[in-house]
Amino acid sequence: MSNHPVRIITTEDGSHSLYHEGLQETYHSFHGAYRESIHVFMLYGLDSWLARNPRKYPIRVFEVGFGTGLNAWLTLVWAEQNQIPVLYHTIEPFPLEKEIYSQLNYIEHDHGIWHFHKYFEALHQFPWNEGGPVSEYFNMKKDKTTLEEAQLYPSDVVFFDAFAPSKQPELWKKEVLEKVTDSMKPGAVFTTYCAMGQLKRDLKELGLEVETLPGPPGKKEMTRAWTTSDQ
Template identity: 90%
Template sequence: MSGKIKIITTEDGSHSLYHEELQETYHSFHGAYRESIHVFMIYGLDSWLARNPRKYPIRIFEVGFGTGLNVWLTLVWAEQNQIPVLYHTIEPHPIEKEIYSQLNYIEHDHGIWHFHKYFEALHTAPWNEGGPVSEYFNFKKDKVTLQDAQLYPCDVVFFDAFAPSKQPELWEKESLEKVIETMRPGGLFTTYCAMGQLKRDLKDLGLEVETLPGPPGKKEMTRAWKINAQ
């Protein structure tokens, strides 16, 4: 996936990227920061923790490291809550330093500005290796496609790939099945996408599917739970 990438400012003032060849943004035009908080923090991590108090460490798998926004927000969440997190993400096409160094996420929320040093640390961490980034956050990023990735057991899935119309192979049932097989009983799958075929496939793969209010600018999103083994 080659093509020119440029920085754009979304409606909440936070940056996103626009991939000119795909004609697709990395986050919602209506607010990159608000979208990540809504889909992956509130309806993701917070929801999982509400059902699984004191079940640590939390193991997270993300499809699409991208700008690093979801990873960074999760690190901040882990440090603020003093909850250990093991985070694994994949990204076959990393963005260059000249791009990520200009992103304004660390200035966007002054309440968490003191975590700014970790944003660059996540981007400069070696690919295909793992290790601690902060006291409560252990991190591994692999430069690989989902098809070729080695996955690990996880509690929470952040499915943040480009839209099905842009990267259909990532949303095929076979790809979803690979991810769901790694989810532990009680695991949570969350994504901004509300496509009917996605929800049908998730149900066919044994998940309990919820259609929830979407982030600003989007009517709906999808969350699904892996039924606990009896």
């Protein structure tokens, strides 16, 4: 996939997403970008892992697809609000230009977390291929690379937020998924908006415990999977 033009769109919950001209695909659900990220990655990712592991810090998160920065920003807010240290590793081969990310409306979408607004741009301006603190409870390493070429670290939580299998099939191959699952720690959680049957079969064959869960607004189902606690 090459770096095709993107344009800002407004999804049904009022939050922005992007439309990728080359793939003819949106970065988030048209039914609500903000609601999708909260549902798939915060509720069924971070919150679920914390419920099983209430005192195991820091939490190590790996994200496939930094994209608009929405998942990273919501995770930073989560870490600060809960006062739980998070080590966040994210990859993105085609970073957005400032003229795009500076127009995204996430900091205006939820006034309850307005005081974290300064961190959204800080996440985008954070140097690529380097790591360090962004806020008191949030450290990030942001790599400009593909999943196939990325160096992965042990993770507790995986946000698998690649474009849909029909648009970016190479990222959903079993051997690529295996690279990710091999990096997951015992008792780690893998969460994605995708509910494709082949994905669930592959994750099961890779030794994960797979769940089909209710999807975010506008989507019937999503997938969550856990590594065994003694692997």
